Amino acid sequence: MTTGTAYLLVDVAGTGCALPQRAVREILPLPRLWRPPGAPGALAGFLNLAGSAVPVLDLAVLFGLGRHVTTQQVTAQAALYRHLVLLHGEAPLALLVDRVADVVRVEAGQVRPVDDAATLNGCVAAEIRLGDTLVHGLAIDRILLAEERDRLAARTWDAQARLAEWAA
Helix, strand or coil: CCCCEEEEEEEECCEEEEEEHHHEEEEEECCCCECCCCCCCCEEEEEEECCEEEEEEEHHHHCCCCCCCCHHHCCHHHHCCCEEEEECCCCCCEEEECEEEEEEEECHHHEEECCHHHCHHHCEEEEEEECCEEEEEECHHHCCCHHHHHHHHHHHHHHHHHHHHCCC
């Protein structure tokens, strides 16, 4: 019998992170995104997924890990390895990562909780030991601040309205 919790391991600008597998709906190759003028840097753009506007957050920019280029500036070769992680949830959301590395099952003894005050909004919920490596276990529901979630919801509504204007 398999025990432990499953995590999706991703690379974000050279930093290893883990997302709870139960939060992941789908992994997609990096498609062409459309980005409205004046969008905040962390909003890589929107994905048109079967007529639904899905906001895409660039985790490297959001976490201040140094990269700030639009998806149009990414070379074709670099884009080959970048992925969107589409999340489960009431509001559509995808995360842009540099690479999806693996899915691993982690035993409770490999996970050390991180104090909520140690990271912005408690977005890193745990340190996960994988051999000699520590990766950041992300809390999906705390990646954005409440105000950021509200603003993203408004932008998503606007993007959805724009898509609806062009529907047949």
